[in-house]
Amino acid sequence: PRALKPASESMTLLAAAVIVHDEATNRVVLLQRGENAKFGQGLWDLPVGKSEPGEPITRTAVRELYEETGLVVRPKALKIAHVIHGAWGVEAPNGYLTVVFAAHEWSGEPQNREPQKHAQVRWTDATAVPEAFVATSAEALHRYLDDGPGVLLDGWE
Structure with a gap:
């Protein structure tokens, strides 16, 4: 008989990212991944993270x-x-x-609450998004800003 893999090894990872978009000034909140980040060291990204077991995806995002x-x-x-x-x-x-x-309503001012993971967190003009950006996040951000909601497939045949 075939051995069953633990669920964590066979399942698709679920994550949430948030584009905080100040439409009045056309700015978005971005973070720069730090040297200790698990991937994309030095690259810009959206605030993003993994869902916890049993956690609704909106709660993950928040x-x-x-x-x-x-x-x-x-x-x-x-x-x-x-x-x-x-x-x-x-x-x-x-x-x-x-x-x-996307979030158009929020409270607080952006700050780097995880300096062990991120080099900086800041508002950025949506027309001047840095080039050095995690590729899939950059594409999702640009597509959202240009065309609205959509689906991006990465690495599939």
Whole structure:
């Protein structure tokens, strides 16, 4: 008989990212991954993180955004911005699904609450997003800003 893999080895990793978009000034909150980041060291990214077992994806988004930036967003204020389905990731050998949300209402000012992981967190003009950016996050951000919600497939045949 075939041995069953533990669920964590066979399942798609679920993650959430948040585009905090100040439409009045056309700015977005970005973070720069630090030298101790698990991937993309030095690259810019959206606030993003893995879902905990049994956690609704909107709660993941709210929790990760707060843990990384200090910004508070209500789950009901989140809108679907994009979905990224990757065939493989650094922490996701069996693929990952990242639900990218947009938030146009928040409280607080962005701060780097995880300096062990991130070099900086800041507002950035949406028309001047840095080139050195995690590729899938950059594509999702640009597609959201240009075309609205969509799906990005990465690494699939």
